[in-house]
Amino acid sequence: MKLAILTSGGDSSGMNAAIKKFVEYSYEKGYEPYFIYDGLEGLIDGKIKKATHKDVGGIIYRGGTIIRSSRSKRWFDKEYRKKAYENLKEHNIDLLIILGGDGSFRALDVFYKEFKIPFMGIPASIDNDLALNEYMIGVDTALNVIRCAIDDIRDTASSFNRAFVIETMGRECGYLALTSAVANGAEMCLIPEMPYNLENLKKRYLKEIKEGRSYFLAIVAEGLKITNKIKEWFEKEIGFESRATILGHIQRGGSPTVLERLRAAEFVEVAMDNFEKTPNKIVTFYQEKFILRDLDEIVNSKYSLDERMLKLAKPLMGIN
Ligand code: F6P
Numbered sequence: 001m002k003l004a005i006l007t008s009g010g011d012s013s014g015m016n017a018a019i020k021k022f023v024e025y026s027y028e029k030g031y032e033p034y035f036i037y038d039g040l041e042g043l044i045d046g047k048i049k050k051a052t053h054k055d056v057g058g059i060i061y062r063g064g065t066i067i068r069s070s071r072s073k074r075w076f077d078k079e080y081r082k083k084a085y086e087n088l089k090e091h092n093i094d095l096l097i098i099l100g101g102d103g104s105f106r107a108l109d110v111f112y113k114e115f116k117i118p119f120m121g122i123p124a125s126i127d128n129d130l131a132l133n134e135y136m137i138g139v140d141t142a143l144n145v146i147r148c149a150i151d152d153i154r155d156t157a158s159s160f161n162r163a164f165v166i167e168t169m170g171r172e173c174g175y176l177a178l179t180s181a182v183a184n185g186a187e188m189c190l191i192p193e194m195p196y197n198l199e200n201l202k203k204r205y206l207k208e209i210k211e212g213r214s215y216f217l218a219i220v221a222e223g224l225k226i227t228n229k230i231k232e233w234f235e236k237e238i239g240f241e242s243r244a245t246i247l248g249h250i251q252r253g254g255s256p257t258v259l260e261r262l263r264a265a266e267f268v269e270v271a272m273d274n275f276e277k278t279p280n281k282i283v284t285f286y287q288e289k290f291i292l293r294d295l296d297e298i299v300n301s302k303y304s305l306d307e308r309m310l311k312l313a314k315p316l317m318g319i320n
Helices: 015-029 039-045 078-090 102-115 139-157 175-183 198-210 227-238 248-252 258-274 295-299 307-317
Strands: 002-007 032-036 048-050 095-100 119-123 162-168 188-190 216-221 241-246 281-286 289-294
Touching: 002 015, 002 039, 015 032, 015 095, 015 258, 032 039, 039 078, 039 102, 078 102, 095 102, 095 258, 102 119, 102 295, 119 258, 119 295, 139 162, 139 175, 139 216, 139 248, 139 258, 162 175, 162 227, 175 188, 175 216, 175 307, 188 307, 198 227, 216 227, 227 241, 258 281, 258 289, 281 295, 289 295
Parallel strands: 002 032, 002 095, 095 119, 119 281, 162 216, 162 241, 188 216
Antiparallel strands: 032 048, 281 289
């Protein structure tokens, strides 16, 4: 059987570990592995090539994706999706494995409904915003990149009387901001999913300043689009000189953590062990177990943030 893999949407650390496992496990199990380069764009253009062990030597520690990725506008046009289907047929591909996030799975949903190409989906995105799933490949490395950045910013913040407003990625999802704020002892955490009360925070901050607090670290999710507003708020309302740091794409890079490498290999193994009996599933990681779910179920559900984590972060939002 011929199996093809592609990576779609925002790249994330650990994708290469998954690609390596895909090639090695394919040969172990007697399948023929194929790479589709450049994500859905490459699928449209027929960039499909047989993968060898040599392709995946020495890639496990590298961030990004050696087969590259894309955000395809052409995919929205049926004519191009038909081309993609014809390319898969031409290469006699029996299974398409897609590593990506919510947007990629929506794209896959349309494609599957039209052409019924057997698939398996593996969640990969630093945003960690897939419904019915608690872990996506790349999020652990991103959290650690953010941790290092916050540690470094703390050095300079604590050397001045200053407030630092640090913006994390995540699109509309506040997972990275929430987890990072709690894990790194920030004073503020603002995310799109939760209300916040600046008046309550102000009261607390002014009291803490009287008691000797000399700097603030505030983590704000990009989805709120208020990073500069909060920076100004610190200047005006708290009377602290402030700086804003937008972490940006450094959050997508870096060598994958140990957890990422192990989980990536496991995701691929679960997908490849199950597709013959149970095809057309998204492999999710939920309550410490891998669970195969229907694509429909995933695209029609909304992710939610962990209640325990939200409880820990409420004081950083100024709410009870
Ligand atoms: O989905 C991953 C992500 O890094 C988001 O957190 C971010 O909003 C977006 O991609 C950035 O996209 P691009 O790399 O296309 O600018």
